[in-house]
Every structure is written in C-alpha cells, then in structure tokens.
Amino acid sequence: xxxxGYPQRRTIVTxxxxxxxxxxxxxxxxxxxATPAAQVGAAGxxxxxxxxxxxxxxxxxxxxxxxxxxxRRWVKGALLHPDQDPRRREAVAEEQKPYAVVLSCxxxxxxxxxxxxxxxxxxxxxxxxxxxxxxxxxGSVEYGPLTAGTPLIVVLGHQRCGAIKAAYKALxxxxxxxxxxxxxxxxxxxxxxxxxxxxxxxxxxTMIRIHARQTAAALRTNTSLAPLAKKGDLGVxxxxxxxxxxxxxxxxxxxxx
Ligand SMILES: [Zn+2]
Numbered sequence: 712x713x714x715x716g717y718p719q720r721r722t723i724v725t726x727x728x729x730x731x732x733x734x735x736x737x738x739x740x741x742x743x744x745a746t747p748a749a750q751v752g753a754a755g756x757x758x759x760x761x762x763x764x765x766x767x768x769x770x771x772x773x774x775x776x777x778x779x780x781x782x783r784r785w786v787k788g789a790l791l792h793p794d795q796d797p798r799r800r801e802a803v804a805e806e807q808k809p810y811a812v813v814l815s816c817x818x819x820x821x822x823x824x825x826x827x828x829x830x831x832x833x834x835x836x837x838x839x840x841x842x843x844x845x846x847x848x849x850g851s852v853e854y855g856p857l858t859a860g861t862p863l864i865v866v867l868g869h870q871r872c873g874a875i876k877a878a879y880k881a882l883x884x885x886x887x888x889x890x891x892x893x894x895x896x897x898x899x900x901x902x903x904x905x906x907x908x909x910x911x912x913x914x915x916x917t918m919i920r921i922h923a924r925q926t927a928a929a930l931r932t933n934t935s936l937a938p939l940a941k942k943g944d945l946g947v948x949x950x951x952x953x954x955x956x957x958x959x960x961x962x963x964x965x966x967x968x
Contacts, residue, residue: 811865816841856945874895878895
C-alpha cells in the first residue's frame with residue numbers, strides 16, 4: 712500500500728476505512744490520544760487549558776457538542792484558543808485527526824477556527840463564495856469523512872452574505888455577474904428558485920438559509936457520504952452564523968446524542 716495517492720472510494724466506503732486511511736494519509740490521518748495540550752508553558756507558567764487535551768471527539772454528537780461549546784465561548788468573548796501552541800503543532804506534525812469539516816463562505820468575518828474557538832488539527836475547513844459546491848469542493852468535504860473518519864460536517868451560511876445577495880440580484884434581474892462570479896450565481900439557482908417560491912419579506916436571508924439546508928442535504932445523501940450518515944458515523948449539519956451576535960444557529964441535522 713503506497714503512501715501517496717487518492718483512496719479507492721469503494722475500498723473506503725465498503726470497509727477498512729481506518730486502515731486504508733492510515734496507509735494513504737501518512738502525515739495526514741489519525742493519531743488519536745496523542746494530542747497533549749500545553750498545560751504549562753516552557754517557562755513553567757500556566758497557559759490556557761485546552762479542551763482538546765483528551766482524544767478528539769469521535770462521534771457526530773460529541774464533535775457537534777465540542778463545536779457549539781466553542782461557539783458559545785466566541786459569543787461570550789471567553790475564548791480559550793485551544794490547540795494553538797507549539798506543543799500542539801508538534802503533536803499533530805506527523806498525523807492529524809480533525810473532528811469536523813466546516814464548509815463556509817470566504818467572508819472575512821466568518822473564520823471557522825475563531826467562530827468555533829478551535830486550533831491546529833481540529834478542523835478541515837473549505838471556504839468558497841457563498842459556500843457553493845462543485846465537484847472539487849465536494850471532494851474536499853469528503854476527504855475527512857472518507858479518509859480520516861471525521862464524524863461531522865457543518866455547512867455554515869451566514870447573515871448578510873454578499874455572494875448570495877449578488878447571486879440573488881443577478882438571478883432576479885436576469886443579469887450576468889462579471890468574470891467567474893457568474894458560476895457562483897449559477898450554483899445558487901436551485902436555492903434561488905426555492906426562495907422565490909417562499910415569498911418572504913427578506914428573500915436574501917431566506918436564500919442563505921435554504922442554500923445551507925440544500926447543501927447539507929445534498930452532502931448527506933450523496934453516494935459517498937450517505938452510507939456513513941446512515942450508519943450514524945457521520946452527521947451533516949446546516950447552520951447559520953449571525954454577524955451581529957457571533958452565534959451559530961443550527962438549521963437542521965443536529966446529531967442525536
Ligand atoms: Zn458570504
């Protein structure tokens with residue numbers, strides 16, 4: 712078994728996931744239990760206690776709980792900045808086991824590591840304008856669940872999303888966005904049509920929420936991820952981030968305890 716290359720999907724989906732991943736992802740896969748957080752700094756001074764001092768959460772619900780705890784700290788301004796010290800860097804230098812995938816917008820105000828108060832080695836993060844997906848993006852989302860056993864995907868839309876606002880306007884006015892921006896609008900057409908059918912007072916905000924839900928549903932049921940979701944090994948959550956409060960609101964798909 713080589714150490715480089717993309718895994719055979721069939722092999723992974725039908726079993727042997729951990730072993731396959733371990734072989735394929737040298738330097739890029741699990742190392743559970745070897746994630747010491749810096750409790751004491753080099754000079755002997757106490758540093759921030761890390762929630763990741765123990766093994767990373769292994770179940771969808773545990774991963775979801777960890778993320779939402781981090782978001783509560785972010786909302787309150789009580790950040791712990793876990794896993795952001797040299798010892799953590801060293802602990803995950805050879806292998807990683809992120810416990811969640813976050814698919815979010817490129818918006819400069821929505822950095823997942825801050826919004827969920829996480830650190831190095833905690834998250835796979837994929838960001839596109841309006842968190843739209845295309846095959847290469849979906850492949851990046853699948854990477855964690857299919858190769859490293861990552862138990863949770865969060866599709867994170869956000870308040871006042873400029874990409875979705877621009878796409879809404881272009882689709883509504885039947886105009887074309889400049890350059891490759893039009894591809895974002897094209898990717899949002901399904902959400903746009905569902906939004907128009909709803910006839911709400913704030914269609915852009917409605918479209919943001921619908922798009923997050925649709926994206927999560929598509930990931931949850933695609934041929935690669937559906938087997939994991941059905942077994943309960945993977946949760947796929949859609950969520951909405953408030954720029955005003957910092958709070959992450961779950962739209963659907965919260966994993967059962
Ligand atoms: Zn956005």
